[in-house]
Amino acid sequence: MFDKVKRLFKKGNQEEIDEYVFVTEKEMNEDLKxxxxxxxxxxxxxxxxxQKKYVNKFKLQGKLNLRIWVxxxxxxxxxxxxxxxQCFEKEYRSQLVIDYDGTKFEDDFYAYYVPLWYYFGGYFKGSGTLYDLSQKNLKTLLNG
Structure with a gap:
């Protein structure tokens, strides 16, 4: 997925990146919040x-109304x-979403998205995945 996102913004070979950390329910506290x-x-x-940087470039490619948001x-x-x-409510998810009007690579609801935080859980226990800012730079990931 990240390769496809990066291709939106630059050309060239892409490498696969693993930038998520697993979080147990015991680790969910005010510091994590x-x-x-x-x-x-x-x-x-x-x-x-x-969005400001690329709106016109996308428009030239027929990808209208570029919108990037959390x-x-x-x-x-x-x-x-x-x-x-509300990030510790079960099934809470945040993602950086990239969308536009026009032809897209996949039939997803949005053109692309980068998961930031997802708290999933069962009846009694939960856990989450978090984009690891200590290891990776979000803006660098998208800007290439």
């Missing part, structure tokens, strides 16, 4: 910057009132 909040803020800033949902239900403060 701050990391998630920071990650989503960086995602929002990254999306705004990239999308939050719980169990697939998007809600604009949903905030990072």
């Amino acid at each position: 701050e990391i998630i909040l920071k990650l989503e803020r960086i995602g929002e800033k990254c999306g705004t910057d990239l 999308c939050r949902d719980i169990d697939g239900d998007e809600d604009e009132n949903l905030t990072s403060e």
Whole structure:
């Protein structure tokens, strides 16, 4: 998926990147919440910057109305009132979404997305996956 995202912004060979950490429910605390909040803020800033930078280039390729933003949902239900403060609700997911009008590579709901945080759980226990900012730079990933 990341290769396809990177191809949107640059040409050349891409390498596969593993940039996620697994988080157990025991590790979910206020420190982790701050990391998630920071990650989503960086995602929002990254999306705004990239959208400004590439909107005209996308338009020239017939990809109209480029929009890059942090999308939050719980169990697939998007809600604009949903905030990072709810990141420990089961099935909460945040992702940096790239979408536009026009031909897309896949038949997904959005053209591309980069998962930031996902808290999944069963009846009694939960765990999550988190984009690892300590190892990877989100803006570099997308900008190439």
